[in-house]
């Protein structure tokens with residue numbers, strides 16, 4: 001059965017059909033959740049919550065966007081909400097703080113060869129996790145959607161209810177920030 | 189070379205890092221990168237940053253279909269009690285188990 005048929009069936013209460021959809025998309029949702037919260041347990045929570053919300057809201061899925069895009073939007077909302085609940089800090093935005101100070105200075109450094117996919121070691125993974133976790137969650141989402149998952153700037157804006165210039169500026173800052181954080185690791 | 193001269197390229201490097209630099213609009217930047225080892229190194233490190241995050245993926249340990257469907261089953265009574273306010277829906281046998 002294709003997605004459209006499964007969605008129609010699930011809309012009328014067919015849980016088996018919905019289970020099929022979960023099966024098809026759970027790895028994608030889990031992976032995206034992890035890339036934002038950088039914690040396997042949280043990613044698992046977000047995953048389950050996402051599909052439960054999806055089931056509840058299935059009637060509002062019009063089919064105008066891809067089902068996967070719709071799921072991404074729910075994950076994004078769940079991550080933002082979870083972050084707000086747990087951190088008590090405003091999500092938007094740290095632009096006035098020190099976080100990005102110095103990232104627009106040109107710190108010259110030659111990185112040499114970086115490892116490829118399968119050989120990312122534990123130490124480097126920890127460095128990558130730690131660096132991105134320093135970013136406010138909305139910057140994280142912009143970077144992951146745009147640079148890692150390959151969404152267009154417009155799509156990212158729609159998902160986060162941000163204007164295109166706002167997405168661009170967050171992307172820009174996130175890229176420079178992450179690059180500077182990793183700089184220490186690769187030049188030490 | 190003065191730092192100021194490179195700094196104006198920094199923003200452009202960041203903005204164009206995921207684009208194809210062979211396009212005509214990127215000509216100036218491309219030229220600069222070919223002459224300036226510092227900016228070239230910066231461009232390279234920025235690109236690598238993105239690639240590293242792209243390569244870092246995680247696999248689920250096992251499917252969560254069962255847990256999710258079990259949670260949805262717990263919600264079922266809600267769906268059943270709701271139509272009680274609408275006598276015209278009482279004939280709906282689909283939801284009874």
Ligand SMILES: [Zn+2]
Pocket residue numbers: 193194197220224226227228
């Ligand atoms: Zn330069």
